[in-house]
Amino acid sequence: MTRHFGVFQFKSEITQEQINESFIALADLANKIPGLLSVEHGPYKSDEGLNDGFTHGFIMTFETPEARDAYLPHPDHLKVVDLVQPRLERLVVFDFDV
Secondary structure (H helix, E strand, C coil): EEEEEEEEEECCCCCCCCHHHHHHHHHHHHCCCCCEEEEEEEEECCCCCCCCCCEEEEEEEEEHHHHHHCCCCCCHHHHEEEEEEHHEEEEEEEEECC
């Protein structure tokens, strides 16, 4: 399996409704993209304070590295990118195999 995780820092003017819409669209990709097994997401919830300004995170689990590779240019993924990316101040994405 491959894990694809990221952290978001939304722009200050982005509303909670827009944040919710962003994650609904992201989570719905599991219903549309073959090999995407699950999508989990949520706001930062730690007293550590090591989030460096990032406010939300997500983890996607793919069946194989090839499924992740097919997801990246998938039209449904690109629609979510077009929705979410303009709302972000910063983004980090990181993948690893398990």
